[in-house]
Amino acid sequence: MKNLNKSIQGVCFGEVLWDNLPTGKKLGGAPLNVAYHLNKLGVVAQMLTRIGRDENGYELLTVCEQLGIPTAFFQYDDSLPTSTVEVTIDADRNVQYDIVYPVAWDRITAEPAVLEAVSKADFLVYGSLACRDDVSFQSLLTLLKEASFRVMDVNLRAPFFGPHRVHELLRYADLVKMNAEELHIIAEWSGAPSTYTDQQRVDLLLDCFSIQEAIVTYGAAGAVYHHKKANISYHFPALKVQVEDTIGSGDSFLAAFLTKRFQMAEGVALEEVLEFAATLSGFVTQSSGACPAYNAADINRFHWLNPIFRDSERKMKQ
Template sequence: MRNGDKSIQGICFGEVLWDNLPTGKKLGGAPLNVAYHLNKLGVVTRMLTRIGRDENGSELLSACEQLGIPTTLFQFDDSLPTSTVEVTIDAERNVQYEIVYPVAWDRIAVDTVVLEEVEVIDFLVYGSLACRDEISFQSLLLLLEKARFRVMDVNLRAPYFGPEKIHSLLKYADFVKMNAEELHIISDWNGATATSTDQQRVDLIMERFAIQEVIVTYGADGAVYHFKKDNISYHFPALKVQVEDTIGSGDSFLAAFLAKRFQMQDGVQLEEVLEFAATLSGFVTQSSGACPAYSPEDINRFHWLNPIFRDSNLKVKQ
């Protein structure tokens, strides 16, 4: 898709929260992380969420405004608190989360104004975690009926997921991002076997739910982009960086990919889109937290210092 004379705009639906890390409190939530990076990359993206009328909510609202995340679609809850998550990081730098329930974003509401907003934007990004409560889930289904282009960022967090809701969300998706573990869980629900390859698992999901584009992330092993229209699967490596933590690296990859995809001009190749996504993801991985400060010059310099070895592989599916 090309930008043309019109600026690209999106909405991210779902959770916003404070990650209570061993090093201190950090702003978080997968859809918020995606919104942060999209806005940094020049794609105006509002956050549709709900926070409590409490100190954490006031601090979160101020933090989002300071980060350049539009807050005009924030909702405020008089009874439920702003979300917090207890985060632990093990010796291998893997992250574990304890997510409090219920919180304000479990009660996201929609009205005529919000539905009209969703009808005119270019894309809606949504995840599965925000659907753990029926109120937010039903609100999202109303939005998905109106959205032009629907991006599902799978975010399976035990015990807040099951096949029924995930399948309902996948039926609406035009574009899906998931990690390898999530790919295996969802494809197993749909008939994959122990001998099924990842390619077969992706094909199974894309065919059953009529999904056009899928990205599967593999951490240090990069990502694979699957495009149904051209019948291709494209592997691109991850940057080799010193890992600070892995919080938000997948979110930044998705944001960078979407920004390039929607701002795409004639002559921009898929390799450029994926390379940009891998570069931003690598920068976030070697930074602390999901929303580190950066400028375009910072990313350009990081790319220059950390060139990607182009062992990418394009496969035309038979």
């Protein structure tokens, strides 16, 4: 892990919340996790969200500040509560989530200071869940028109998604990240027959929505990076680690990828970008929670102890 360029700037848009687990509450939200890791890696990443003026909101704000997540763009709602997700686990260990609606982040607004920050940032990260309400959705559309590079982190959570809104968000994306299940759902919406391979599904979406880059994650099987203009599909393996939990592993992959991707002008190769992303994702997978504490030395040591490549595992199609 090299010294990282602190001049890179990003904005993450969307949900912050408390997961109310049987064992207690835990901070959550995919864009929040991405913002945490970006800031840990030296990127100045603002978090644009909205919380209620309630006990949950003040506690969430305090925890974010302790984690080093900038809170200057946190908005405050006088009528809607801070977001919570009620998590229940039955006797068979099946997990069910009730993402309470409406909550404060359903009413995010595009204020002038936010518009200016997005226009100056290197990238804007956004997801699909935060657009379940029209207020936040319209605010995001306004911001997307100002952004220089737009990163869509697909996050399909029933019942808060459908083809119309997801397709609209994809039309703005320069880079999209999704898991294999999400790829299949969106490709089916876009007319892909069930006989298509994942490569054909990705090609269809890149063509339909004029997207240049895509990352599809496959859990323990790794991830595939696709670049339309360069005609590259690059399979990168996941690290073989002892899994503590998989919470936030994809979010850390995206944050590490973006950090290195925006250093490529300084001579960072694509292979190094993906290796770094897989390394941080592996570290988070063998840690507890989405936002474990770490520094450069921790990641360097983890990388040394857990080499990515064994017996020519990398596969690039060009």
